[in-house]
Each structure stands twice: as structure tokens, then as C-alpha cells.
Amino acid sequence: MSSISDFSSIDGARGEAERRGGSGGFARGEPTRPEPVTGDGTPGVGGISRRRWLELMGASLALAGVGGCRWQREEIVPLAERPVESVPGQPQWYSTVADVAGAAVGLVVKTVDGRPIKVDGNARHPQSLGGSTPHLQASILQLYDPDRSRHVRQRTPGGGQARDWERFVGWLEDRLRPLKERRGAGLAVLAEACSSPTLMGLRQRLLDAMPEAEWYEYEPLADDNLREGARLAFGKPYRMHLALDRADVIVSLEADLLHFHPASLQYARQCAAGRRPESGSMNRLYVAESGLSVTGAAADHRLALPSGAVADMAVALEGALRDTPPGGFEGTEPAARFLQATAADLAAHRGRSAVVAGPGQPPEVHWCVHRINRLLDNVGNAVLYFPDPQPERLSHGEAIRTLV
Template identity: 40%
Template sequence: MKDAIDGSTPAESALDARAERAFGQAGLPPDDVSRRKFLQVMGASLALASASSCRWDGEEILPFAKRPDGRVPGTTRRFATAFETNGVAAALLVTSYDGRPIKIEGNPLHPLDAGAASSRSQAAVLDLYDPDHSGGLAQTHERVTYPRTWKEFDPWFAGILAAHGTTGGAGLRVLAEPSSTLAFAAMRARFQSAFPRARWFEWTPITRTNELAGAKLAFGRAVRVQPRLDLVRTLVCLDADLLGEHPAALANARAFVRRRDPERGEPLRAWVVESTPSLTGTAADHRLALRAEQVLPFLLALEERLRKTHAIDSVGSAQFAAPVGGFLGRADVARALDRLAEELAQNRGASLLAVGPRQPAAVHDLAHRMNAALGNVGRTLSYSAEPEAERADPVVEIKELVREMEAATVACLVMLGGNPVHDAPADVDFRGALRRVPLSLHLSFTRDETSRASTWHLPRAHALEAWGDACSWDGTRCTVQPLIDPIFERRTPLELAAQLAGVKQGARELVRAAVAPEATDAQWKKLLHDGFVASSAFPSEAPALGAFVPPRVPPNVLAAEVANGELELVLAADPKVFDGRGANNAWLQELPDPITRATWGNAACFAPETARALGVEDATIVKLRLGERVLEVAAVVVPGQAPGSVTLRLGYGRTAAGRVGGLEEEGVESIGFDAYRLRASDALDVAHGLRVEPTGLAHALARTNDPQVTDA
């Protein structure tokens, strides 16, 4: 018997109600619009999956007169290579089937990665077959875009460079992403020699500026921390996600788990102080949820307890009175400080204080000194060379370039990757300045936001189509080799940099000359087989500490509660799409956030106490207001979030990512909300003075749910 209202039977209605209790709206049948949207955004994934199961096209072939060594038709082969993200390499082993890469894993021979691969690395195989991956050049003139070829581009661009050569490159500028590539660095040096009046800038939205500045405060120069979690008994993470966001997170996680095994001796105990729940925080024995700005006074109070109670002096003659009152007077915070100080004193030489890149330089500086005083240096951590030591602050670089562009002193801008139109700070009008540049060329995987604002789009090759090299976090030099000929005519930043420098050698020869100039053919083949240069990790260093200058803590930082309009906003890289480069990858979008379980987008994270005080409900739209900048975003209530602190992930809200992540010109809605619109150059990571205005409008969040029904 059918129901008179909607035509469903009572049993069907009960089933729908039960599904809604278990899975929310995700348990109900999708409507027509949702179904069309689902098929649209999942098209790339479905196409790749179906292509793998299709038969080969019928064609006549000739057998090899002599079959190549190791070639067995219809079987898989594996090749070592590497991917570089933000100047750090991930060593990988890629499986190829009849010349087609199909699976990415970690390189088991690599001394640091040891066979592990991140979700982003594994999902990169989908990007190779992405139908939005650009296959040709495009020139835009008077708002009309024309397809072009490399045969047309190369002689024309050679003439442009020749003209700039007569002035030493006075109006020529290059904007690149930070890279640890030796071959790329060699081409940069050749370019600067050929064009002495040209300038080379670097920009990345995810920086380690605070970390480097903190090392300079402590040691007078930048150094890199190499943690040894397998030797740690007491781990203190100060807004540091060693198991999730750290460049060596996979190695850290492996050592962390090994050290937690009680059969290996006294297991590691982890203390985490953070504003936003992290993977490390979920694995901690003790966790304090504090605003990001409160980590500094917490650490100052901890140092004072060690110095006065346990005679462990980290600051020498520059002794100071730690801040008191406010949140430090809370019973749970005071108890944690006392217990942690006692535990650190008991485990001298077997503890580690780790600080995250969002924390100011003063926190890094003090942590270096406390690690030294506790006897941890050379045991649970070591210091090595920092490849980025001589690099300028990316914010200073992008602001200087924009000033030159606005002053109309830039005649030609060549952008080797990146997406500054989307991810430059909100108070740096890169898009507007780019309009004043007569000739702009952008190398990118897709015609993204920056390519569409440039006069030329140049298609960039995938790492699986490219030659290159890169450096792991520990300094091990890795090789990048192509597993497949470029599906279309695409080039790499190395190849375009060589073109800028007037170098005629191919990418393979450039990499070999930079990485293994003295290697024989047999040694070169062995290097490509292994995927890295053996024993090439950075040697340990012993930097000397300088004088300590106690930092100033503003009184308002100590406040246990903050009013609306004084809230803290944390802007962090997304664990899936990172800075936005993975926004068009459906596999990454489908992956749940490890904390909020959200898929296909981002949302502002509120502590339950903060949400109640502000009248914010879960899965509703709120306005985030920072000065004159306003952004409407979805809200999600997250237990464990620090009261008074709101976190929003970067990398979403793309308008030209592609047919998965958002493509405005084809009517494909953006996924998530563009947090870069709230990000200023003086507050890249943590901003203050946030006002939240609830709207009461509901917003459907795609979240995974537990598959058990407890109230059936």
C-alpha cells in the first residue's frame, strides 16, 4: 500500500529514516542535481578506472627483432623516482604496466622514506591522466585566446630573449617555486650570468620563515632539525604536527610507532600543546588545547619551572620572570606544567621539544635552547645544513615583485609554476599588477587562475614525464626519471629554465651533470635504479648558541577567554590538497579530513565552547571578518579545538582548478571556500581580531559517518 503523500510505502519511509539517523543526508537517495554533480566531478576518476579495464584497440604490430632486457609484455615493472613538494623530495617506486604508470608507492631502499608514500604522492598518478591537464600552449591577446605550438613559440621567444640580452635583462623577471634541485639551481646561475640585470624571485604560500628565523636567533644562522623519535622517551610538540604536516611525517610516524612498542623498552610519552587537533594530537598521552598565541607564554613558564625547580638553565644570564595569570592560572595548565617539567628533568637526553612552523621565531629560539640544556642535541635530535638558508623571505619576494610590476618596470615575467594569482597574500594585488606587464608567461599543469590572467600559458609536464633531481628532508639526493613519454608536448621548469639560460642540453644530460658528473654509465644506471645517491644525507652539525633575548608577551595573550572581534584565526595547509595544487584531484577530494571527516571542501573549525558563545551551529554559514576582509564559510564544531581560536584550511575555493575542483567559465562550482582572501602578508599563519557573524543559513557538509546504528 502506497502512502498518499509521497507515494512511498511505510517500510520505505522507515528505511529512509533509519538511514538518515545513521548517515545524515548522505544516507538518503540523491536528487537529480546531486547525481549530475556527482557524475561531473567524479568523471576523471571513473574514466581512469574504466580505462584500466578496457581492451587494447585492435592494431597490427611487429614483434621486437631482439626483445629488450627485462621486457615481458603484459607484466608490470617498477621504477624509482621522486616527487618534490615545497623543496622537499618524496622517494617513490612507481609501478608501470606496458609503459603506463598505474600505482605509486614509497621507495623501500631510501634511508628516510623506507617504502612509505603519502596520500598525495599516491594520488598523483591520477593527475597524469587528468583530462584537464593542459596539452597545448595558449596565447591571449585582447581577451581572445589562441592555441599555439612549441614550434611557433620557440623562435618567437628566442627573439624576445635576444632583445632582452641587449640590455642585460633589465626588464626581465622570473618567478619560481622554491626547489632543492641542483640542475635547476645550475640553470638559475646560468640565467643570472647571461642576464645580469634581470631578477629571479621565489614564492610559495606555505613557508618555513618562522622556523628559519628562530634558528637564526638561536645560532646566528639557519639550520635544519633532524628528529630521532625512535630514541625519545618524552616528546613535547608545541603546535607541531610531526606525524601529519611535517615534511618527514612518514619517517616520524614509523619511528613514533616503533618507540611506542612496550616490548622495546620504556615507551614514548607524547605531550601536545596546539590550537587545532592534529594527527600527533590524537596520538598524544597528554594534550592541551590552547590558542596558537599562547604557546609562547606556556613555553616560557615551562622553562622557568625547569630552571628554578630542577636547575636546568636554558637562558644563562638572560634570566627573566615568566608571565603569570590568565590561562596559566588554570588548574589543568598549572598541573600540566609541573608534571611536564618533572618528566623532562627525569628524561634528560631522552626528550625532544618540537615546534611547528606557524609559531613565531621566539618559540623556535627558546626550544633550541631548552633542547640543548636538556642534553637532547646529538641524541634525540641533530642539526644539519639548511638548503633554504640563503633564500629570501617569500613574502618579501612577492611584495617586491609586485612593486616592480606596478611601477611598470617589468617588460616580461616568466612564471615557472605556482599559482600566485590565487594564493598570493590578500593585501598583495598580484592579479592587478600582472595586468601592467606587457608579456607574461606561465608554466602550469592546467590553465589555472594565473595562466588565465597571463598572456601565455605553457603546459607543464607531470613528474612522471620528467627528468630532474630533488633533496629529501635528511639531505639524500634523489633522482626523478620519466616513466612515460609526455602524453602531449609539455615541458618542465628545468627545461624552461634551460631555455631562459640559452642552454641546449636535454634535461637528462643536465640532471646527470648536476647530480653525478663523474659517474660511469654503469654507475648512472645504478643511481637511476636505486633512485637516490647513497650516503648523500646532510652531515650533522653542532651550531653554537648565541645570547638570548627574552621575548615580550602582550598581556592580552594571557586572557583565558577572548571576545568576538578579538578571536584568533589559524590558516593552515590542507592535509589533502595542500596549498590548492591538489584541488582538481577527485581522489584527494574524496579523502576524509583526518579530524573533521569532511570531504569535498573545507570549513571553519570552532570549539564547542566558542560555538555556543557565538551562537554558531554545526553545518551553517558564518561570516568571518578580519578588518575590511570578509568571507562566508561553512562552520564545523570540532571537539579539541582551542576555545577562542578558529581554524580554516587553505587550498579551496578555486575558480580555475578544473572540472573537479572548480571551473567558473564552464559553470563548475568551486569546491569549498577560498581562505586566501583572509590571508595578509603580515599574518600568513595566525591572524588576530577575527569577528564571527552567524547567518543561520544551513550548509550541507559531505562527511563520512560511522556505519553503526546504535538507536535503531
């Protein structure tokens, strides 16, 4: 066995330690020198070390990532003429409206340097009262949607091709010229429901220039049943509006007033205003529905009822208020208790209540609801009627059937 005196130098001792597989204590406290690696991966002098190789590969991957994540080039130039009262970087607010199922909802849009960034309700608009829904707040994302159409597209057998606006105008004028000679015969316009007076004026100008042209409106979720129910009750369509801040008792027959309604923001705030215990009284909300809804979750009394049985419930409710037989309504014991409590509460609050049916119910149910509100002297108080701006318009179902 060799001793330390057998080695003539420190290098000799280190070599013996490495041969035996250990450091022998001579490399303690010294950094380990990386072993050189040649191009073919074998140890050698003058090659690239493992550490250096990893550094180079890491830098290459980092540079590749930076190149792939570069911002899209955009030229920012100053305004040639700055708008009045416009200060760079200072936010500005603009009043506007959004069309929700044919009804206008007042909004306020916050902009910075001409870019809209936030949508809120307009506190001075009666339809929103300063509130906004998640859908309205998310509508700002449509302006920055990368898939938003930026060009006019022409349908072709292979799909579609982007065209400029001038080419579209020329294509349209070539086809409108013979239509004008025929007074618009053969021209049909399919549009979505809109309550904009500007759009109504443009539509009227088009129909005045082409009397034989047809204009149709269609929405997959339409208010056809409400219009036809009002036509049965009054002879022509009316729009029913509620003033829930004047109602002590609210009865909903499968109508999601607090969520799925064009005036849901207004109704939610008015309903909440009447549910403050410190004021001394609270309104009561009765809901009969076949599914779950926001209004049903907020109800004081909720009855789970098949959608087809809501009509029988409405007829039975009118009969109970008129002290006549319930009209053949055969419900369960909870339904009977719900009907009795609802009728008694409505009768005790004449002129201070409101009954409303949902858009999914047939026109006959809405007709019955109009009779109940008139019977309870609610019309002019918590229930208001306004003329429909388009009384002669076809229902959306009839419009699409006629067009197709």
C-alpha cells in the same frame, strides 16, 4: 438467458464472451493475441502491435546509448625498438622522488607497458621508509586527468589560445635577446620551492648568463618562521631534523609532526617504533595546540591552548627547566599541570627528548625551542641540524612583496 447450446461454434461463444467483458472460460490456457494498432493509434489489421512498437523503441534507445559510450579511438602500435629488459604485460618498478614543501620524499612507481599505475614509498629512502601518504598515492591521477594541459597556452584578451612548442620557443627567444644584451635586467622568475639539485643547477646557469636577473620562490604554506627562528638562534638558517627513534619524550607546540610535515612518514614510523610495550618501554608524546590534528590524536597528554598562548607556554617551559619564574605565563589549572608534567619529564630524559614548534608560530617561539633543545643536550641525539641549501634566499613573504 442463452446456454452453450445456443452457439453453433466455438468462435461464436468467444465473441459472446468478449461482448460481455469476460472470457467465458473459452480462452483459458491460450496466449492472448496482441491487438493490432495502426499508425494513428486506432485498432486495425496490418498495423504495428504494442509489443512490437516497444521492442523497436527499446532497440533504438539501446543503439543510441551504445553510440554515445564508444571508446575514444586510439592507435596502438608496437615499439620499433623494445627497451632492454622490457616484456609486454610485465610490471616494472622505478625509484623516484616527489618534492613535498621543498623536501624530497623517496617513492617507487609501478608501471605496465610504460604507464604508471601505482605509487608507493621507497623502503630504502630515509624520508619515507616505505610509506606513502594519500596525497602521494593520488598524485598518479594527475597523469590521467582529462583537464590536464596538453599544449602551451598564450594569454589573449579573449581568454587563451593553444600554441605549439615551437611557436613558444620563437616567442621566448625574441624577448630574451634584448634581455641578454642588458645582462638580464628586467627579467624576474617566480617559481615554487624545490630541493632538486638539477633545478638549482639550471637556475644557477641562468643567473650566470644573466647576472641582473632575479629569481624568486613562493609557497602559500612556507617555512619562513622556521628559517628566521634558526637565524635568530645561530646567525644563519638551518634545517632541524628529528630522530624520534632516539627520543623517549616528544613535546610538540602546535606542530603536526605525524601528518602536516615534509618528513611526516619518517616521523610517524619512528614514533610508532618507540611505542611497543613488548620492548619494555614506551615514549611519551605531549602536544599543546589550538586545533585538532593527527599528532594531537596520538598524544599521551594533550592541552587545548589558544595559538597566541603557545609562545607564553614555550617561555614558561624554558623557565621551568632553568628553575626560574615561568615568565608571566598565566594559564588555567590544566595548563599548569601540563607544564609541570612536561618540564619534569624533559628534565628526567636529558639527551633523550625533542621539543619542536609548528610553522605557524612566530620566529621567537622557534628561537626558544632551539634554546630548550640545547639546554637539554638534545642536539646531536634526537635533534639534528643541517645547513640550509639556500641560506641567502629571501623568505617567501619578502620575495612576493619584492616582486609585486
